Amino acid sequence: MQPFRPEVAARLAELAPPLLEQLDEMTSRMVSILERSEGAYTEQGPVVRAELFESGRANLERGVRTLMGDADDSGRAGMAAAREVGRRRAAQGVPLETVLRAYRLGGQVTWEALRAAARAAEAPGDSDVLLEVAGSVWHVNDVQCAALAEAYRAEERRLAGIDDQARQQVLDGLLGGRGGDPVFVRTASELLALPLDGRLVCAVAPPDDAGNPTLTEPAARLLKRGVRSVWGWRSGAQVGVVALGTRRLGDVLGWLGELAEGPVGVSAVVEGAASVGSAWRLADTAARTLPAGGGRVVSIDDRLPEALLSSSPEITRRLVDQSLGRLLDLSGEERDVLLDTLTAFLAADGSPTRAADQLYCHRNTVMHRLRRIEQVTGRSVTDPRVRLLWQLALLAAEHRPATRP
CATH class of the missing domain: 1.10.490.10 (Globins)
Structure with a gap:
């Protein structure tokens, strides 16, 4: 002037x-x-x-x-x-x-x-x-x-001027562990206009049954919220690295939930590009704990027990066999009733009375069923370690209680 x-x-x-x-x-x-x-x-x-x-x-x-x-x-x-x-x-x-x-x-x-x-x-x-x-x-x-x-x-x-191939190469480098290379990180950050020195999360969205992506234009749609991200593919699934800045993880989970047409796993928040590789593995594990179909978005921190079980299929099968094996071998109606009772009993923190309220039956009925469970499994319902094993086994068996009137 x-x-x-x-x-x-x-x-x-x-x-x-x-x-x-x-x-x-x-x-x-x-x-x-x-x-x-x-x-x-x-x-x-x-x-x-x-x-x-x-x-x-x-x-x-x-x-x-x-x-x-x-x-x-x-x-x-x-x-x-x-x-x-x-x-x-x-x-x-x-x-x-x-x-x-x-x-x-x-x-x-x-x-x-x-x-x-x-x-x-x-x-x-x-x-x-x-x-x-x-x-x-x-x-x-x-x-x-x-x-x-x-x-x-x-x-x-x-x-x-940044084509999909260049974007995918940069993403592969980040997921593959090159985030510890300052030269690569500086180049990647400039190329993508994505800050890689702050709070980051990874998201993984497996494709649907036909192999189609379940997140449509996630980068552009998150950008409308002021959130920068880069997206590509890894191991057959959509993968994104999202720069949180000062935003809360819960906000990003909610925004992804608005876009998702299938399950999406999200990592914990990590600091800097050097941790992107481990964040991707966490997000991938979280995604694998979810059933196919539905637009559910979860953080790894909300799925830690399921993540532990999914990470070791052999041990998980052994856990189910040892804890619930004979119970699962019963006839359909008796098996479902006893599994529902066990689930309600564990959810009620070991209280037969509260379990009876949840199941709409008498307390004595619950006690009778618990004795039957002890007889079949050979384990005591009063043992805290047994209860833990049962809870994990029910998660692994993906048992859901039947709907009650």
Whole structure:
């Protein structure tokens, strides 16, 4: 911005400072107009909208301080900020026209606030001051919009140039253990526009029975929530590495649940690219604990017993045979009744009374069935270790209690 004449600069030094106290109100007004008029921002998640408020407020403050004469970098900070917004919005999938509208709206809001301050003061000569300032404000706004658009298009070209094969190669490197190589991680992060030095999770979605993916465009749809990710295939399943940032894992689980048409396993949160390989194995294990079909999304931490059982099929079979073997060999009706009773008894923490309430029968009936279970299995219902074995065996046998009236 070109220096103002001394008399204009002196008047701005009086009019502009009070605007600093109105920044939150000015930003809220700007964001409200954008959300009403620009559907692209309405479609974005709360993270992107919060970022819009923060970046919009910072831009407004920078403009006000420039009017006050506080800027000592000849507009370099404003240009750098405009380029960064352009790059970031391109990566988030916000249309360029929408981003430029937001930037121009920031200039308009600043100008209207300054004009309102001048009207309230009613000082002679303010109309000439405002006329000179208006030309300067809109010139700077146009220059910054040009820089923003240039950075936006450059990032758009860069992202479009990354083909599926290159993306898959980078993903294979991360899952294969190259996350400990700083050079590879830096290249991968730049190539994918994905931060790999923070909180990450892996997700695994096995295909359906026909071999089709059960997550449709997960990267683009998560991006609308402000979440960056990279997706590909590994061992026949869709695999994604998701950058959490400051978001909660539960939020990402919920968003994936909205997309999933089949089971999805998600790892625990890991720090940095070096742990992506182990995160993938955890997510894959979580996915394998789920039955096919249905859009259930689970974290490995919610499936630890099932994960232990699925990791050792031989031991799992032995556990079931030793704990429930003879019980499973009974005739269908008696077997189901006793398994339901055992499941209810364990869920009631060993209380026959509460188990009877759950099964809608008398306590003595439950006691009779428990004695029968002891007789068949040769194990005592009062032994804590036996109860643990039974709980694990029922999980492994995927027994579900029959529905009661």
